[in-house]
Amino acid sequence: MLGLILTPKEMAKPSSQSVEATIIISNKDSSDTIVRKIISLYLVGYNFITVKTKDERISTLQRNTIRELVRRKLVGTEIISETSNEIKLQTLLSHPELSIENALRRMSLITVSMHDDALQALKNLDKRLATEVIQLDDEVDRFSFYIVRQLKTAIQNERILKDIKLPNPRECLGYRVIVKFVERIADHAARIAEYILALEEKPSESVFQKIYEISIFARTAFEDAIKSLFKKDYMLADQVISKVKQYCLLKMK
Known part of the structure; x- marks a missing residue:
């Protein structure tokens, strides 16, 4: 059965307001401030983000911060031009290329891997492995930011909602909650790894067995x-x- 979907012109393409944004910074702005500004624009769906100064050069620290952010946190985003006072980013990856389901699967697999490696690092007091767990948290963040970006776009555009195979905007909110919890689990694995770095000796066998269980x-x-x-x-x-409820009740006795 063939069907025809008619989409209003304003819904077929994002408006220019949602495509490009510019951030004006100064050398007084901290790296954290710049990172937060870029991530916030990425999450709401801007495809082009320009970071520029008014009259001064972008500092080396700020430039390196932006490069690291793009490399480690923003899926599908590249630096497409760079001058002394301006850096332009473009998000090239679209929803058909990496579905929300596949991104969430990948995010979940990394989280499980972090969990397993943190446990192994604790057992053997392997600080190198613990460091790798902490670094993997960036990968989880990358997929988390990407999924949130896609969900926000889908809520505003019915065509994209259908493309990502979600029946209604309510489902977007449900997935947003799920992504938040998966990200939190990964954060806990990273926090365990941070504690391992501070340990001076392995836990006893009896203590480790309880943690393992x-x-x-x-x-x-x-x-x-x-x-x-x-x-x-x-x-x-x-x-x-x-x-989970039964297990928690059992452990409380």
Whole structure:
């Protein structure tokens, strides 16, 4: 069966207001301030972001900060031009090239990997592995920012909502909550790795076994929860909730 979708001109293409934005900075602006400004514009869907100064050069520290941000945090974004007082970024990746589902799958797999590696680093007091776990948190952030960007765009554009195969804007809000929780789990793995760097000796076998038991349960619950999402399996989701509640009650006794 063939169908025809008529899309108003203003919905077929984003308005110029949502395509390009400019940030004016000075040498007094901290790296954190610049990072926050760029990320906020990336998240709301701007395809071109220009960072420029009025009369001064962009400092070496600020320039390196922007380069690192683009490389480590912004999926599909490249520096397309650079002068002494201006850096222009373009987001080249669009929703059909990396679906929200695939981005969330990748984000979840990295999170599980961080969890496993943090546990292994604790067992062997492997500080090199702990450092790698902390670095992987940037990868999770990259996919998190990308998904949030796509969800915000989809809420405003029905055509894009259909392209990413979500039935209505409410689903976007649901995915936003899920992304937030996955990101938080990755943050916890990174925090564990940070604590490992401060340790001077391995935990005792008995202490590690208790941590290991809780850790494996948490990992299994997370993997089953993600599986229930992608398979749209209500029964599995309900089982995960019940098991977690029972486990918590058992541990409180």
